[in-house]
Amino acid sequence: MAAKKQSRGNVGELPGKLLARSFFEASPEHVSLALLGKVLTHKTKQRLLAGRIVEVEAYLGPHNDPPDAAAHSYRGPTPRNQVIFGPAGYAYVYSIYGRYFCANISCEIEGQAGCVLLRALEPMLGLDQMARNRGLEPGAAAKDLTSGPSRLCQALGLTRELHNGLDLVDKKSPLQVRDDGFLAGRVVTTARIGINPANPALEWPLRFALAGHPCVSGPKQMRG
DNA sequence: CTGTGGATTTGCT
């Protein structure tokens, strides 16, 4: 075993195993819970960036009763949100407030909308690059890198132009969701963050996070 | 064609 060229920041091995599309062919709530503890990987030419999913939110399609007025799919398919209405396991990345991006994963089956918003990760691989992407010093705190839906996009370098519509369960995809065997512990369920106060879905319990995890965003966790 | 507001983050008070 002649030492193979040893990885020098080599982009070789992705952690764990790729998820199957069937993993995402379920309700957004179900997929949200199942996603906690899974690993989001972004493989670029130079670097492998990875983080464990520690906080998500479910957004329901308009076929639900009552419909989810907080979801982008609420008013039916548009050029922007068409990915949500497509098959499961695809990335829906959109821009917000002109400066930021948010990343989602489509659920359910083709023709039926539903998605999961990724709200926070625990950085695992490529922390130095994440800090650079965020404009922070190397060694920045984990929670400053990927705690928040737009922060994690910035840390991983995700944009609408490059990543919207990518198939996350294709083994050739630069962006994947993988299972490294981590078992999620206690899960905290709360209302979703940033919902318009006038929205009837304001208090729906569709936000899920690993209890007590330091990288979870938003209000302090309730004692569960 | 134009007006409006958003699944946010940051910096200043």
Next chain:
DNA sequence: GCAAATCCACAGG
């Protein structure tokens, strides 16, 4: 705690 930053999808005329 609050408001600025700053783009574009979408709805209405």
